[in-house]
Amino acid sequence: MRLSHLFFTTLRDDPAEAEMPSHRLLLRAGYVRQLGSGIYSLLPLGKRVNDRVEQIVREEQDRIGGQEMEMPVVHPADLWRASGRYETVGPEMGRFKDRNGRDMVLAMTHEEVVGQLLADVVRSWRQLPMMVYHFQTKWRDEPRARGGLIRVREFVMKDAYSCDRDDAGLDVSYWAQYGAYVRTFERLGLATIAVSSDVGMMGGSLAHEFMVLNPAGEDVLVLCESCDYAANRQVAVIPRPDPAAEDPLPLEEFETPGATTIASLAAYLDIGADRTAKAAFFVTGDGRLVTAVVRGDHEVNETKLGNAVKATGGLRPAQIEEIKAAGMEAGYGSPIGARGTFVVIDDLVARSPNLVAGANREGFHYRNANAGRDYTADVTADITNAQGGDPCPNCGNPVILRNGIEVGNIFKLGTKYSDAFEATYLGEDGQAHPIVMGSYGIGVGRNVACIVETHHDEKGIVWPAEVAPYAAHLVSIGTAKEPRVAEIAEQLHGLAADAGPRREILWDDRDESPGVKFTDAELLGMPWILTVSPRSLAAGGVEVTERATGERTLRPIEEVERQLVDGF
RNA sequence: CGGGGAGUAGCGUAGCCUGGCAACGCACGUGCUUUGGGAGCACGAGAUCGCGGGUUCAAAUCCCGCCUCCCCGACCA
Known part of the structure; x- marks a missing residue:
């Protein structure tokens, strides 16, 4: 490809809105352009990288027996009503009406379509197990897009669905996908950590997320450096020692002026935060006020809390008025004397005697609050976040805690969707059984961004060879001085093109100064930079620079020609 | 949705407080020179100053409303 023909432009200055390296570099080097919040166009270079990433994902899916297909982006709403998700999902799903007034949705995932197809196609146990996948656009109207391609609203996902006769079969499919993911991310040049995770809106029993460590990551991971324990903080369960036993003392109200936070309360009383009980207030999607009580030295884990109260539609922080309506006082709140609220007590609080808790009266707290005696739980569960330094459960x-970006996930779905769509098969026993499903996603664009996050330097992108849009970047200099420069460049460019699409190189044939060409070559990030110039020809060939190391060697033309075909 | 910030030429910005010809660098076009690390000179094109309303002789600038984008928090590939 001649750079003079390529639809792209490089930017000398960083775009003001781009903060993450991948966002900045993909914009500057002309790979992507933003159309709206969380909506991006892929320019030709970006499209080629995207395709290379897709191809690696495809090969690894095919290797474990995945069959590629394609399902639509627009679905009739009735399909989503059948699974119940039309109601449960909320505003992140795009909804519209067609010209006849029928409710339609934009696909945010494809379990429903697969469920319906299974009901249609699968009759017999002989058709199972079976695994399908596709690359398809998803629309997820996220509350906030961020970080360029890291978190967008429209994106292409590889989503795969395994279909098995029973749980044992699902287990096999699940771990086959696990292995495929490990290979996929290795080939993409991404160091991932598989962490166990929450099953979220998908439902199901077991899930892993593949995470790339990154300070800008949106997930917090709980990692153990002594063993291989790794979990998303949303689900990490940390063993906690039993608090020292004390006899319960009488409840006693006392004045704590202005102590609306645990820090100020503990300082005022000169006690440890672990001697206090902290109440946090949430409202579930179905309108219940939830009061969560954790010890002052811990934080509420909203995922665990949501699971504990079986919240449909998630949790949101409660308004002051909602807290007051239940007889509680924000800043001095506790379930003591409250009414009309669902109370969840952290199991550590349940075992900690004589805590300081809010008195539900401005400026007052109680001493010696004891769960079970002074207030009762509707549910007692672990609802706290793991903290750095906590003991590893293994x-x-x-x-330790680290931030991570989720580049892929795998879920055991079970029969949720096959039940909804009556996707059954006749077993060897002559009976109908539900098909057992799993679901496996990889966001293509996010992976592209993560590759740039790990493979770049101060000059620009440094693509791993497997995903680079072109095998090499040819820079021709001094064509006016020496006619052979253009001839040789032309020859190398044609040779690479003839060697096949994966061997094609980018040739900077523009009439630009050498400085501009080198700078752009480094910004664009092809793994090899080939320089043809009067100087290189006089010295006997082509200068070959490895982008990653900056190492330069002068190689005879014939050798470079061979390497353009066979690899460098 | 809560909090913070920003919309001026393709990109980066100044001008706004204190109203008075819309400016600078890069990029872009033409010509000449230059050609191994973001070249030089000359000429040139490019902006309804996010949108709507208001105040004023006069609005990028002041006031009101709206839209969009970015960043921090609750969701996910």
Whole structure:
């Protein structure tokens, strides 16, 4: 490809809105352009990288027996009503009416379509197991897009669906996908950590997320450096020691002026935060006020809390008025004397005697609050976040917290969708059984961004060879001085093109100064930069620079020609 | 949705407080020179100053409303 013909432009200055390296570099180097919040066009270079990433994902899916297909982006709403998700999902799903007034939705995932297809196609146990996948656009109207391609609203996902006769079969499919993901991310040049995760809106029993460590990551991971424990903080369960036993003392109200936070309360009383009980207030999607009580030295984990109260439609922080309506006082709140609220107590609070808790009266707290005696739980569960230094559940050594970006996930779905669509098969026993499903996603664009996040330097992108849009970047210099420069460049460019699409190179044939060409070559990030110039020809060939190391060697033309075909 | 910030030429910005010809760098076009690390000179094109309303002799600038984008928090590939 001649750079003079390529639909792109590089930017000398960083776009003001781009903060993450991948966002900045993909914009500057002319790979992508933004159309709206969380909506991006892929320019030709971006499209080629995207295709290379897709191809690696495709090969690894095919290797474990996945069959590629394609399902639509626009679905009739009735399909989503059948699974119940038309009601449960909320505003992140795009909804519209067709010209006849029928409710339609934009696909945010494809379990429903697969469920319906299974009901249609699968009759017999002989058709199972079976795994299908496709690359398709999803629309998810996220509350906030961010970080360029890291978190967008419209994106292409590889989503795969495994279909098995029973749980044992699902287990096999699940771990086959696990292995495929490990290979996929290795080939993409991404160091991932598989963490166990929440099953979220998908429902199901077991799930892993593949995470790339990144300070800008939106997930917090709980990791153990002594063993291989790794979990999303949403689900990490940390063992906690029993608090020292004390006899319950009488409840006693006392004045704590202005102590609306645990920090100020503990400082005022000169006690540890672990001697206090903290109440946090949420409202579920179905309108219940939830009061969560954790010890002052912990934080509420909203995922665990949501699961504990079986919240449909998620949780949102409660308004002051909603807290007051239940007889509680924000800043001095506790379930003591409250009414009309669902109370969830962290199991550590349940075991901690004589805590300081809010008195539901401005400027007052109680001493010696005891769960079970002074207030009762509707549910007692672990609802706290793991913290750095907590003991690892495997080996007991202190865990660390790191941020991560989720580049892929795998879910055991079970029969939720096959039940909804009556997707059954006749078993060897002559009976109908529900098909057992799994679901496996990889966001293509996010992976592209993550590759740039790990493979770049101060000059620009450094593509791993497997995903680079072109195998090499040819820079020709001094064509006016030496006619052979253009001839040789032309020859190398044609040779690479003839060697096949994967061997094609980018040739900067523009009439630009050498400085501009080198700078752009480094910004664009092809793994090899080939320089043809009067100087290189006089020295006997082509200068070959490895982008990653900056190492330069002068190689005879014939050798470069061979390497353009066989690889460098 | 809560909090913070920003919309001026393709990109980056100044001008706004204190109203008075819309400016600078890069990029872009033409010509000449230059050609191994973001070249030089000359000429040139490019902006309804996010949108709507208001105040004023006069609005990028002041006031009101709206829209969009970015960043931090609750969701996910």
